[in-house]
Amino acid sequence: MTTLINGEPGDSISVLDRGFQYGDGLFETMALVKGAPLLWDRHMQRLFHGAARLGIDAPPESLFRHEAEQLGRGVERAVLKIILTRGVSGRGYAPDKQAQPTRTVSLSPWPDYPVAQRAHGVAAQFCRTMISRNQATAGIKHLNRIEQVLARAELEQDCREGLMCDEFGRVIEGTMTNLFIVSRDSLLTPDLSHSGVEGVMRGLVLERAVELSLETRVTDIDKSDVLQADEVFLTNCLIGLWPVRRIEAKQYPLGRITQRIQEAIADAYAAD
Amino acid sequence: MTTLINGEPGDSISVLDRGFQYGDGLFETMALVKGAPLLWDRHMQRLFHGAARLGIDAPPESLFRHEAEQLGRGVERAVLKIILTRGVSGRGYAPDKQAQPTRTVSLSPWPDYPVAQRAHGVAAQFCRTMISRNQATAGIKHLNRIEQVLARAELEQDCREGLMCDEFGRVIEGTMTNLFIVSRDSLLTPDLSHSGVEGVMRGLVLERAVELSLETRVTDIDKSDVLQADEVFLTNCLIGLWPVRRIEAKQYPLGRITQRIQEAIADAYAAD
Numbered sequence: 001m002t003t004l005i006n007g008e009p010g011d012s013i014s015v016l017d018r019g020f021q022y023g024d025g026l027f028e029t030m031a032l033v034k035g036a037p038l039l040w041d042r043h044m045q046r047l048f049h050g051a052a053r054l055g056i057d058a059p060p061e062s063l064f065r066h067e068a069e070q071l072g073r074g075v076e077r078a079v080l081k082i083i084l085t086r087g088v089s090g091r092g093y094a095p096d097k098q099a100q101p102t103r104t105v106s107l108s109p110w111p112d113y114p115v116a117q118r119a120h121g122v123a124a125q126f127c128r129t130m131i132s133r134n135q136a137t138a139g140i141k142h143l144n145r146i147e148q149v150l151a152r153a154e155l156e157q158d159c160r161e162g163l164m165c166d167e168f169g170r171v172i173e174g175t176m177t178n179l180f181i182v183s184r185d186s187l188l189t190p191d192l193s194h195s196g197v198e199g200v201m202r203g204l205v206l207e208r209a210v211e212l213s214l215e216t217r218v219t220d221i222d223k224s225d226v227l228q229a230d231e232v233f234l235t236n237c238l239i240g241l242w243p244v245r246r247i248e249a250k251q252y253p254l255g256r257i258t259q260r261i262q263e264a265i266a267d268a269y270a271a272d
Numbered sequence: 273m274t275t276l277i278n279g280e281p282g283d284s285i286s287v288l289d290r291g292f293q294y295g296d297g298l299f300e301t302m303a304l305v306k307g308a309p310l311l312w313d314r315h316m317q318r319l320f321h322g323a324a325r326l327g328i329d330a331p332p333e334s335l336f337r338h339e340a341e342q343l344g345r346g347v348e349r350a351v352l353k354i355i356l357t358r359g360v361s362g363r364g365y366a367p368d369k370q371a372q373p374t375r376t377v378s379l380s381p382w383p384d385y386p387v388a389q390r391a392h393g394v395a396a397q398f399c400r401t402m403i404s405r406n407q408a409t410a411g412i413k414h415l416n417r418i419e420q421v422l423a424r425a426e427l428e429q430d431c432r433e434g435l436m437c438d439e440f441g442r443v444i445e446g447t448m449t450n451l452f453i454v455s456r457d458s459l460l461t462p463d464l465s466h467s468g469v470e471g472v473m474r475g476l477v478l479e480r481a482v483e484l485s486l487e488t489r490v491t492d493i494d495k496s497d498v499l500q501a502d503e504v505f506l507t508n509c510l511i512g513l514w515p516v517r518r519i520e521a522k523q524y525p526l527g528r529i530t531q532r533i534q535e536a537i538a539d540a541y542a543a544d
Contacts, residue, residue: 023295144416
């Protein structure tokens with residue numbers, strides 16, 4: 001792996017960085033193909049929106065872009081991850097006034113997502129670990145991810161993703177993906193105003209679905225909606241789209257609308 | 273500041289540490305007086321309980337003790353902070369199988385808590401930032417602290433602490449303290465089974481209150497309970513106990529039960 005920390009090659013950060021002390025920061029994970037990060041503008045838009053929400057004074061987008069291109073030069077395919085924290089500060093929840101944000105830009109190897117998962121689909125399960133509700137942190141991709149770590153640890157051997165529900169039994173998302181279901185020819189995805197991460201691929205899917213004239217709704221979805229759905233799929237910026245073929249005892253077909261969406265976003269992920 | 277990282281003096285950790293990547297870890301903050309950490313056994317008990325809850329394989333208590341004593345040698349008074357994370361791992365919520373926990377033990381200067389705050393009390397306020405509910409993370413002192421950071425940033429100039437409520441309007445705790453109220457000679461403190469940190473000083477106060485034959489209850493408390501209380505106080509292991517003398521427009525006396533509790537825990541904090 002190669003990392004730039006505030007623009008300089010490095011592999012360590014200060015023990016006083018608020019990212020380490022409090023998870024006080026944000027991240028973005030994206031595909032890099034032939035040296036260029038995919039869906040860059042959307043990732044930057046979410047990062048800057050998150051920084052504004054947390055009151056972190058983000059450096060200019062051009063700096064991130066320059067560093068991403070520097071790392072990506074000559075690279076065929078990799079994962080590009082950016083972390084932005086509130087920076088180094090003394091102890092306590094109130095940061096030092098002079099604290100300057102820390103940014104890290106890293107490349108790591110492309111993960112092993114077999115093409116069969118995209119083509120034929122995956123199995124998923126419901127997790128017992130709840131996702132919490134808080135409008136102050138919902139939607140943004142912040143560094144407080146213990147809930148996702150605990151949910152991920154529940155996955156059974158044959159499941160590729162776990163779905164997380166809030167306290168009221170609403171299904172919010174997967175540990176690392178957003179959820180879509182197709183019900184009576186409508187495309188539905190959970191409302192994320194109280195929990196969850198507004199995925200960049202989720203945003204693209206919603207736009208492309210409208211261009212395809214699909215009826216599309218952001219709404220509350222519970223477990224029975226998922227189990228009674230005609231089609232289910234998961235999205236993120238690395239996998240693109242995974243059809244879900246089984247959740248617990250329920251089997252799903254490889255659906256027609258799922259395949260139309262998959263074709264409609266094919267330009268935006270790192271196809272094998 | 274002086275820090276030991278896995279037993280070695282240092283000031284930086286790997287950018288791949290899961291504490292930095294996901295806030296995937298725990299911490300303890302305690303007073304160190306004349307070279308010895310106060311309430312050590314209680315802090316270790318909470319740390320090991322948290323590690324078990326998160327599935328982090330903590331190193332033996334004797335190692336933490338040895339390192340705390342090493343840093344504390346000859347020190348009159350300081351803050352001792354321990355961080356324990358799931359360690360260095362590759363990208364993704366599932367940790368590498370070979371990941372080993374990271375521990376940091378640090379000393380930092382004793383903060384400026386004027387004696388007047390303990391003797392005469394402080395003003396507090398209610399925060400707009402909500403504290404989220406999740407039984408998976410409630411009670412333990414984990415590193416996911418963005419909510420506390422956002423709430424702390426709300427504090428008005430003259431307020432020393434902000435009280436955080438859950439989605440149902442229950443008052444849970446301060447950003448860095450636990451809350452107690454006295455109502456008709458009973459001592460009440462919020463139930464923390466869904467939100468909040470079970471403070472070490474809170475535990476001591478509850479025990480000492482029972483020894484003083486005070487009627488003591490862990491229960492749900494809402495804003496009106498706080499505003500109608502006879503006495504209000506806040507606790508943590510660095511401040512000991514702060515009487516609350518004002519919340520918004522409501523004034524409180526320096527109460528008799530508050531003072532009895534303060535005397536009863538005087539051996540357990542770093543009195544000036």
